[in-house]
Amino acid sequence: MTPFAMPSHSHDDQPNMPKVPIGQCRYRVPVTNQDLKRYLAAAAANLTFNAPLSAERAADLIRRLAPSGAGWRALDLGCGNGELLMRLCENHGISGDGVERDAGDGERARLNATKRGVSDRVTFHSTDAATWDRPADLVVNVGAGYVWGDAAQALTALHRLTVPGGKLLFADGIYQASPSDQVRETFGDLPDLAALAQFAVDAGFRPLHVAVSTLAEWDDFESDWRAGIERLGTPDARAFADQRRDGYLNGYRGIVGFGWLILTPA
Ligand SMILES: C[S@@+](CC[C@H](N)C(=O)[O-])C[C@H]1O[C@@H](n2cnc3c(N)ncnc32)[C@H](O)[C@@H]1O
Numbered sequence: 001m002t003p004f005a006m007p008s009h010s011h012d013d014q015p016n017m018p019k020v021p022i023g024q025c026r027y028r029v030p031v032t033n034q035d036l037k038r039y040l041a042a043a044a045a046n047l048t049f050n051a052p053l054s055a056e057r058a059a060d061l062i063r064r065l066a067p068s069g070a071g072w073r074a075l076d077l078g079c080g081n082g083e084l085l086m087r088l089c090e091n092h093g094i095s096g097d098g099v100e101r102d103a104g105d106g107e108r109a110r111l112n113a114t115k116r117g118v119s120d121r122v123t124f125h126s127t128d129a130a131t132w133d134r135p136a137d138l139v140v141n142v143g144a145g146y147v148w149g150d151a152a153q154a155l156t157a158l159h160r161l162t163v164p165g166g167k168l169l170f171a172d173g174i175y176q177a178s179p180s181d182q183v184r185e186t187f188g189d190l191p192d193l194a195a196l197a198q199f200a201v202d203a204g205f206r207p208l209h210v211a212v213s214t215l216a217e218w219d220d221f222e223s224d225w226r227a228g229i230e231r232l233g234t235p236d237a238r239a240f241a242d243q244r245r246d247g248y249l250n251g252y253r254g255i256v257g258f259g260w261l262i263l264t265p266a
Contacts, residue, residue, distance in 0.1 A: 031240060039229050039240050041104055046228025050080045051143045051171060052213035052221040052258045058084060062091050064209055064262055065138055065167055075099070075136035075161065077129040078144025082109030085140060086122055095121035097136070099129045130157075137166040143258075145172045150189075151196055155203035159265060168205065168263045172196065176212065176257035183252050196259045205263035213258040222248050 031039070044050050049058065065088060074096030076085035082098045086109075089096045100106045106126040113119040125132075129147045139162045141147075145154030151172050162168045175190045191199060197207050213221075222244070229241040 035236065039237065042232050043225045043228040044080065044105065047224050048083055052217040054217045057217065058087060061169060061260065062088050065169060067092055067094060067137065072137040074138040074140065076140040077132060078141060078147055079109065080105050082112060082124055084142060086113060086116060086118055088138065089118060089122050098122065098124045099127060099132050100124060101128055135161045135163045137163050139166065139168045142169065142171040151191060152199040155199050155205065159203045159205060162265055164265050166265065170263060171258060171260045174257045174259045175255065177255050179255050183255055187256055193259045197261060200261055200263050204266050206266045207261055207263055209262035211260045215254060218253065
């Protein structure tokens with residue numbers, strides 16, 4: 001089974017990540033690493049955002065992230081196709097950097113930036129976000145906190161990368177209700193929303209905005225994710241999509257949530 005945000009690589013190569021990164025759970029249908037990469041790439045290619053995020057919430061978050069000074073620069077670590085970063089930079093007329101390890105996503109992001117006429121001010125770097133050490137005013141990390149370990153470790157690392165007076169948009173998996181043993185086995189120990197916000201405070205932030213994805217955002221995300229896989233049109237891809245649908249509808253729907261925090265260094 002597998003849920004939401006999708007790192008398009010095996011988690012075996014990330015020794016410091018939590019038991020199961022959000023977006024990459026265990027699969028009951030046997031799947032080779034090569035097939036898994038293909039499925040995750042197909043799912044990601046069919047998504048605007050690789051997270052349970054509606055266009056309305058994206059617009060609201062971008063409004064809330066408005067720079068409060070001149071010359072602000074954005075930084076999105078684990079930016080996927082770069083859609084949120086580009087909207088942020090377009091809306092506020094600012095420049096930014098996207099960091100994405102997956103070469104395919106990075107290429108898609110660059111093509112999109114060229115098409116939208118922002119490639120002169122939005123730069124995409126195909127590299128490991130864990131090695132990025134240049135702080136920015138507006139930092140974004142959505143569904144990729146596992147780059148640094150668990151959410152608490154991610155928030156500590158992101159505090160170092162957010163300049164004083166700046167803002168961080170952090171979004172990650174949470175439990176909204178008590179998980180079954182199987183869901184916990186799949187997703188590991190996730191905080192609830194209150195604990196996630198407390199991790200942020202402990203890391204040195206003040207929470208400015210705290211929210212969760214709605215069930216409708218989740219349902220759309222899951223459906224669009226599976227539709228990308230269905231397009232591959234093979235029996236194996238269908239079996240993989242079936243497994244995901246079953247895992248969601250009979251398992252983590254309404255149990256695993258996605259928390260959104262806008263934070264500023266205290
Ligand atoms: C769940 S996706 C979210 C993508 C994007 N933030 C969004 O919301 O659409 C997580 C992204 O993090 C990327 N990623 C994972 N580990 C990374 C690393 N160490 N450095 C840079 N990117 C990484 C994955 O390739 C994937 O695109």
